[in-house]
Amino acid sequence: MNVLVLNAGSSSLKFQVIATDLERIKQNSDERLCRGQVERIGGNAIITLQSGQGARHKSTAPLRDIGAALDYVLKWLTSAESDIPDINSPEDIHAVGNRVVHGGELFSESALITDQVLKGIEDCIDLAPLHNPSNIQGMMAARKIFGQNVPQVAVFDTAFHSSLAEPAYLYAIPYHLYQRHRIRRYGFHGTSHRYVAHRYRALRQLTREQTNVITLHLGNGASATAIRAGKSIDSSMGMTPLEGLVMGTRSGDLDPSLVSLIAMKEGLSANEVDTLLNTQSGLLGISGLSNDMRALCDELHQHDDRRVRLAIEIFCWRARKYIGAYLACMNGADALVFTGGIGENSSTIRARICSGFEWAALKLDEEQNDKLVGTEGEISAEGSKLRAYVIPTDEELLIARDTVRVILGEPHPS
Numbered sequence: 001m002n003v004l005v006l007n008a009g010s011s012s013l014k015f016q017v018i019a020t021d022l023e024r025i026k027q028n029s030d031e032r033l034c035r036g037q038v039e040r041i042g043g044n045a046i047i048t049l050q051s052g053q054g055a056r057h058k059s060t061a062p063l064r065d066i067g068a069a070l071d072y073v074l075k076w077l078t079s080a081e082s083d084i085p086d087i088n089s090p091e092d093i094h095a096v097g098n099r100v101v102h103g104g105e106l107f108s109e110s111a112l113i114t115d116q117v118l119k120g121i122e123d124c125i126d127l128a129p130l131h132n133p134s135n136i137q138g139m140m141a142a143r144k145i146f147g148q149n150v151p152q153v154a155v156f157d158t159a160f161h162s163s164l165a166e167p168a169y170l171y172a173i174p175y176h177l178y179q180r181h182r183i184r185r186y187g188f189h190g191t192s193h194r195y196v197a198h199r200y201r202a203l204r205q206l207t208r209e210q211t212n213v214i215t216l217h218l219g220n221g222a223s224a225t226a227i228r229a230g231k232s233i234d235s236s237m238g239m240t241p242l243e244g245l246v247m248g249t250r251s252g253d254l255d256p257s258l259v260s261l262i263a264m265k266e267g268l269s270a271n272e273v274d275t276l277l278n279t280q281s282g283l284l285g286i287s288g289l290s291n292d293m294r295a296l297c298d299e300l301h302q303h304d305d306r307r308v309r310l311a312i313e314i315f316c317w318r319a320r321k322y323i324g325a326y327l328a329c330m331n332g333a334d335a336l337v338f339t340g341g342i343g344e345n346s347s348t349i350r351a352r353i354c355s356g357f358e359w360a361a362l363k364l365d366e367e368q369n370d371k372l373v374g375t376e377g378e379i380s381a382e383g384s385k386l387r388a389y390v391i392p393t394d395e396e397l398l399i400a401r402d403t404v405r406v407i408l409g410e411p412h413p414s
């Protein structure tokens, strides 16, 4: 089955086509036929396209909305230019899998898109006003182009964390705020945490119930999840993705009174403080230089800049704090799993985060840690009781697999 995976944002559309079915899922032999993205939709859009392992092609075209972007992508997919032997006409796309940011309390797993499910995703708009509307536009565009006969599935960022219990998801604020406005912690990056937990268990040949890990998705956005017996029992992002770890431009945890204090001192509105905490804080805010960890690591290496060092130290300190807290909440874990751009590629940051966990019997194999860049494997030394792994995430693959499973009525195994 050729599944078109869509991730529709406010001005961007990322896509992949993945050939998969139940047999391929079992054999881990799914095939990525192509990938690409359209950025700056609404103006002169920038389009990047790549088939198989081929070269990337960049071009520009005026594309007014997500529908026009999808149209453009489909024309390329079915043309001789893309050179994908299995896709020659729109009929060669058999299903569409959509990333949806917020499923609220309505969706605890991936769902076949029906009018009722669409209405549910609309009901979650007030929980993710910047994201869910674009996700819906992606689905509507695909419905218009492919028709009702091509099934579509929604895969939610929040669904994996629906297993959180009340003590983990409720804020200690008046309970009626939860009842009235559904103010609670939801957690995000669920597809990524679930995917790497699934790979970890495949690598170690464990059952789901035997999977006790802390997964660290460290990218531009960052979150940690405590997974006990294969289920998410706590995750660092909250009602919105602002809570938790230090991120590229987000502050993560802070004293909530700071919002009104900063507003008063700087003459800003609550909304403006929210923007400051989301877009001008984190690594960027502390370093004053960049939100990009690789750039900061290079800068530290070359100039030993004090604020760059501080940004990296605060980032790692917060991650270590969450690991410690989760070890306590989940009665110890068997492994830390690093993923996301930073987690997959930066041996320096992994080493900093893992240092000082000797008390938990975690010892890094430094050579392995340096060696594993963007590839999967163990980085802890022999005899470590708390192990450490690097596992590149693949949210699109999980979306494609869930799409197949939902359409064929198979329950998802992890």
Ligand code: ADP
Binding pocket: 218, 219, 220, 221, 248, 291, 292, 293, 294, 295, 297, 340, 341, 342, 345, 346, 347
């Ligand atoms: P997003 O959350 O936008 O998907 P990614 O998961 O792609 O982000 O992660 C991007 C982050 O990963 C950036 O901060 C980038 O600098 C960082 N990164 C990528 N490679 C390295 C590296 N070798 N060393 C340090 N950081 C890296």
